Amino acid sequence: MAAPPRPAYPDPQGTGLRWRALTPADTEAWYGLVRRMAEADRPVWSETREDLAEYLASPDNDPALTTLAGFDGGGTLRAAGRVAAGPGSAVAHTWGGVDPLWRRRGTGSAVYAWQRECQRRRFAAAGTAGGVLRTLAEERNAGHNALLRSAGAAVVRYFTEMTRPLTGPVPDLPLPAGYSFATLDPEDSEPVRLAHNEAFAGHWGSEPRDRRRWAVTGRQPQLKPEWSMSVVETATGRTAAYQLASFDPEYRLQSGYDEGFTDLLGVRPGWRGRGLAQPLLAEAMRRFKAGGMAHAGLGVDTANASGALALYLRMGYAPTVRNLAWDLPLT
Numbered sequence: 001m002a003a004p005p006r007p008a009y010p011d012p013q014g015t016g017l018r019w020r021a022l023t024p025a026d027t028e029a030w031y032g033l034v035r036r037m038a039e040a041d042r043p044v045w046s047e048t049r050e051d052l053a054e055y056l057a058s059p060d061n062d063p064a065l066t067t068l069a070g071f072d073g074g075g076t077l078r079a080a081g082r083v084a085a086g087p088g089s090a091v092a093h094t095w096g097g098v099d100p101l102w103r104r105r106g107t108g109s110a111v112y113a114w115q116r117e118c119q120r121r122r123f124a125a126a127g128t129a130g131g132v133l134r135t136l137a138e139e140r141n142a143g144h145n146a147l148l149r150s151a152g153a154a155v156v157r158y159f160t161e162m163t164r165p166l167t168g169p170v171p172d173l174p175l176p177a178g179y180s181f182a183t184l185d186p187e188d189s190e191p192v193r194l195a196h197n198e199a200f201a202g203h204w205g206s207e208p209r210d211r212r213r214w215a216v217t218g219r220q221p222q223l224k225p226e227w228s229m230s231v232v233e234t235a236t237g238r239t240a241a242y243q244l245a246s247f248d249p250e251y252r253l254q255s256g257y258d259e260g261f262t263d264l265l266g267v268r269p270g271w272r273g274r275g276l277a278q279p280l281l282a283e284a285m286r287r288f289k290a291g292g293m294a295h296a297g298l299g300v301d302t303a304n305a306s307g308a309l310a311l312y313l314r315m316g317y318a319p320t321v322r323n324l325a326w327d328l329p330l331t
Contacts, residue, residue, distance in 0.1 A: 006065055007117035010110035017070030017078055017107065022063050024056045029077040030069075033099060040100040042254045043138055044161050044321050047095070050221050059212075060086060066122075068114050070107065078102040081111040083119045083133070086207055090128050092119040092330075094135045108147050116151070120330045133328040134205075138321055148326040157204060157325035160309070162317035163259060163297045166289045171315065173282040176275050178235060181283055184228035184244065186218035191239040192230050199241075199266030204301060205325070222246040227260055227287040231276050240271035243280045245288070255295075260288030262298040281315050299323075 009019035022030060031049045038046040056063045061084045070079040081096035096111045116133055123131035135153065137144040175181070184192065193214040200206040209217070217223070227245035232238070244264040252258050262284055267276050285296045298317065300309050 007114055007121060009068070010070070010114060015070060015079075015105065015107050015110050017072060017102075019068060019070050021065070022056060022067040022069045022080065022082070024053065026069060026077065027053045027056060030080055033077045033080055033097060036099055037097045038250075041138075041141055043141075044251075044254070045248065046250075048221065050219075054216060054219075055082060055084070058084070060084070066118060068111060068118075070111075072102075079107045079111055081115050083115050083122075085119065085122065085131075086213075088128075089207060090123070090131045091134050091205070091207075092122070092131065094119075094133055096135075103143070108143075109151065112147060112151055116328060116330065123330055129331060131330045133330055135326045135328075137324050137326060139324055140321065145324065145326075148328075151328065153326040153328040155324045156327045158302045159299055159323040159325065160302050160319045161297065161299050161321040161323070162312055163255075163295045163320050164285070164315065164317045165295055166285060166293060170285045170289060171278070171282045173279045175231065175279045178233060179231050179240065179276065180234055181229045182232045182239075184225045184230065184242075186223070186225055189214070189218060192242045192244075195230070195239040195242050195268050196264060196266055198268050204303070217244070220246065222248055223263075224260070224291070227284060227291060229280070229283060229287075231271075231280060233271070239268070240274075241265075241267040241276045241280055243284050245284055247291075247293070257294040258292065259295040259297040260284065260291065260293040262296070265298065277311060278315065281312075 027049060030052050034047050055061070066083050068081045069077055072078050078099040079097065079102060081094065083092050083094050085092035094115050096108065096115060098108045098111070119131065119133055135148055137148060139145070193209060193211070197208045224245050224247050229243055230239045231241040233240050242264070243262055246261050246263050248261065265277065265280065288296050298312065300312055302309055
């Protein structure tokens, strides 16, 4: 199947920028733009160099077709955008940003309009019906949310970042008899991948992770294998639950403290109701604290029917920042 035609670049007379696709050689310039945006917007999380390089090497989303970069007359990257959708998925995720010195000129709207048209063509070429463009925005970023609203997108989900100080004692919550912890080995984590896909089947917005995507997760430089673990049923050796953790050394720049973060936490359906999630969180806290962290953090889908939000509140986590998921129908 031929690739869909690339949509036209934004009008250079309208934005004042010269546009082209991103290439691997632009990784450092793209990261520089991300850092300038982060200094102005103070997000909870922003992309690392490795995240950007990984995307530009992705076999699923050719950057020559799915990225947009706007350079000023001096060759500085002032705006960029990308769209990404897994094979067969009807949801395309976006990232876009404009240099703080280049805002309020219609540049962000031009990037989002290009993303919309780019992914509309990709869905049409793939025969995908009911496709949507999905964008996450921090609730406190008024400009980002206003842009999405004005473009016709609507909020479809809320996610909450939470944190818990580790200055006091960690809850004493041992695993039930017949279970043990196994520290994550990124080179031998296939049982954890399968457990994750089973635990998140049916969760809103979640898609199965194949071996390649899971390998990318294991290569993330912020992943902390020594803080990550699975719960193993000793009688069968089967993985019943798991927790993957990370550390972002730049997080303290906006929070004032170091935080160990639970990226993924899941219990397989057949093992739910056996008291595994709370010991997992308590063990993560112990490892975070031993690693010098002042806080434990995680994120939660506030509409998750599993009761995760209530569990985290009982464990002492408190909300910090709320993120909004915006969807724009493309068909």
